[in-house]
Every structure is written in structure tokens, then in C-alpha cells.
Amino acid sequence: MYARAAIGLVPGFNRPGWLPDTVLERQGVTVDRAHLAEYDRVCGFRLCDTLPVTYPHVLAFPLAFRLMSRRDFPFPVVGLVHVANRIELHRPIDAGEALDLSVHAADLREHPRGRQLDVVATASVDGEVVWRDVSTYLRREGKGSGRRRESEPAEPPPASARWRLGPRVGTDYARVSGDHNPIHTSRLGARLFGFARPIAHGMWSKARCLAALEGRLPEAYTVEVAFKLPVLLPSTVAFSAAPEWTFTLHGAKSGKPHLTGSVTAA
Numbered sequence: 001m002y003a004r005a006a007i008g009l010v011p012g013f014n015r016p017g018w019l020p021d022t023v024l025e026r027q028g029v030t031v032d033r034a035h036l037a038e039y040d041r042v043c044g045f046r047l048c049d050t051l052p053v054t055y056p057h058v059l060a061f062p063l064a065f066r067l068m069s070r071r072d073f074p075f076p077v078v079g080l081v082h083v084a085n086r087i088e089l090h091r092p093i094d095a096g097e098a099l100d101l102s103v104h105a106a107d108l109r110e111h112p113r114g115r116q117l118d119v120v121a122t123a124s125v126d127g128e129v130v131w132r133d134v135s136t137y138l139r140r141e142g143k144g145s146g147r148r149r150e151s152e153p154a155e156p157p158p159a160s161a162r163w164r165l166g167p168r169v170g171t172d173y174a175r176v177s178g179d180h181n182p183i184h185t186s187r188l189g190a191r192l193f194g195f196a197r198p199i200a201h202g203m204w205s206k207a208r209c210l211a212a213l214e215g216r217l218p219e220a221y222t223v224e225v226a227f228k229l230p231v232l233l234p235s236t237v238a239f240s241a242a243p244e245w246t247f248t249l250h251g252a253k254s255g256k257p258h259l260t261g262s263v264t265a266a
Contacts, residue, residue: 015073015074015075016074017074018074019106020070020072020105022070022104022105023102024063024067024102025103026063026100027100029059029098029100029101030098030099031051031055031059031095031096036051038175038176039055039058042172042173042176042204043173043204043207043208043211044208044211044212045214046211049094050092050093050095051093051094052207052210053087053131053223054087054206054207054210056093056099056101056121056123056133057085057087057121057133057135057203058178059101059123060121060133061179062178063103065077065178067105068080068105073105074139075139078181079139079140079193080137080139081137081138081139082136082227083137083138083227084135084225084226085134085135085136085202085203085206085227086134086224087131087223087224088133089220089221090128090130090266091130091219091220092219093123093130097125098125099123099124099125100124100125102121102122103119103120103121104119104120105117105119106120114138114139114141115141116136116138116139117137117139118134118135118136119137120132121135155255156240156250156255156257157242157248159238159239159240159252160212160239160240161212162236162237162252163236163237163238163239164234164236165200165231165234165235165236165237167197167198169233170184170185170198170199170200170201171184171185173201173204177203179203181201183199184198186198195230195232196232197234198232198233199230199231199232199233200233202225202227202259205225205258205259206223206261209239209247209249212239212241212247213241213245217245217263218263220266221263221264221266222263222264223261223262223263224261225259225260225261226259226260227258228256228259229251229256229257229258230258231258235251236252236253237249237251237252238251238252245262245263246260246263247261247262248261
């Protein structure tokens with residue numbers, strides 16, 4: 001799939017101007033307990049028999065990547081920017097349950113900096129949708145690539161915790177997620193896309209924030225995040241959470257936002 005994604009960058013590779021109506025599925029996906037334990041360790045979750053809300057995203061990632069690597073997908077997957085993610089957890093999912101996974105693309109739309117689309121994944125048990133994930137990707141295009149003038153950023157909230165992130169955050173998450181994008185694992189790869197150092201995966205940042213709230217969240221909820229500035233590795237970040245279940249991740253010294261999120265009970 002990565003070879004196919006690289007071929008998609010070749011000039012003259014014709015693509016349609018619309019989203020495919022393709023739906024990719026996998027039936028009866030079971031959880032490898034050793035892999036789950038490693039994911040929990042990398043993201044900071046406690047070991048238990050209930051899946052972290054972000055874990056099915058990892059199970060669905062091969063389908064999502066295959067969909068975005070297809071010839072009939074409107075953009076090359078390399079270069080798409082993951083700008084937001086929303087997960088709806090309808091009930092706790094036990095690690096022993098077999099999941100039916102489905103992935104499709106939706107809602108290609110204009111954006112001030114290019115075009116956006118959603119990749120929608122669901123996990124079902126015995127025909128019941130128990131989890132739904134919407135990842136929003138931005139395709140930057142010349143007509144809207146200029147930076148917009150924005151107001152001065154607000155003062156970040158007081159930190160609930162500070163985390164020192166080493167360079168292994170990128171490679172460790174790549175290993176457990178299957179997402180080996182070189183901007184997360186290679187200094188050279190990061191530089192090719194304009195980053196001084198590798199950057200943390202956005203879904204790792206979301207998972208780490210939710211791990212910090214573990215044990216205090218409702219059994220069914222929706223969690224939405226917007227990915228702001230990338231987290232360069234290594235670095236120190238500050239996590240802040242408010243009682244009404246909003247949370248942020250920002251630079252410990254600069255205060256610049258990396259992620260903003262909210263949780264809404266179902």
C-alpha cells in the first residue's frame with residue numbers, strides 16, 4: 001500500500017474530481033491481547049479488558065489507508081493533513097468481541113486553504129454499530145495556501161500535567177498503529193515536508209489526552225478534537241482539562257496550541 005501511495009505522487013497520475021463510492025469492509029476482526037497491551041503502554045492507558053476509545057481507529061487504519069491509496073481517490077494520500085477527528089462510542093467494547101469494520105469517504109468540500117474530506121469508519125458487533133470515527137483531512141492547494149491573519153492566541157489554561165515526549169513517541173506509535181508515515185519516524189522524511197524534526201501522530205496525541213481522563217469519562221460519549229500546530233519530537237507539552245470536559249494540549253513554554261478537544265455524554 002505504501003508503494004501504491006508513492007506511485008500516486010508521480011506527475012501525470014490522473015485522478016477523478018470526486019470521491020469514490022467504495023466501501024471497504026473486514027468481518028470478524030479480533031483483538032490481539034499482546035498488541036492491545038502494547039498500544040496501552042505507548043498511549044498511557046491502563047491495562048484492562050475494555051478497548052480504549054481510540055483503539056478501533058488502529059484496527060480500521062489498514063482499510064482507511066487502502067481506500068486513500070486507490071487510483072480512484074481524488075488526492076494522493078501522501079501530503080494529506082489530518083486536521084480533525086470525531087469518535088462516537090455508543091457503548092463500552094470488550095476486547096473479546098469480534099468487530100465488523102467498514103470504511104468509506106464522504107463530504108468532499110471546499111476549505112479556505114484547499115479542499116477537505118472525511119474518512120468514516122464504523123465498528124459493529126452482531127449488526128449493531130458500537131463505534132464510529134470521522135477523520136477529516138485537508139488537501140492544501142495553491143489557491144488557498146496563504147496564511148490567514150488570526151487574532152492573538154488566548155492564554156493557555158493552567159496545566160494539569162506536563163509530559164516530556166522523546167523521539168521514540170513517533171516510532172513507537174508507528175509500530176502499534178501501522179501508520180509509518182516518515183514525517184513521524186524520520187528526520188529526513190520530516191524535513192521533506194517542511195518540519196525541522198519528526199512530529200507526533202495526531203491520533204497518539206488524542207489517545208494520550210484521553211488516557212489522562214481515563215476512569216472519569218461516561219460509558220457512552222462523543223469526543224472531538226481539532227489538530228492545531230504539530231508536536232515536534234522531542235519536546236515538552238502541557239495538558240489541561242476543565243470540569244465540563246474540554247481539554248487542550250499546548251507547548252509547555254510557548255503556550256501554542258497543539259490540540260483542542262471536548263467530550264459530550266451520549
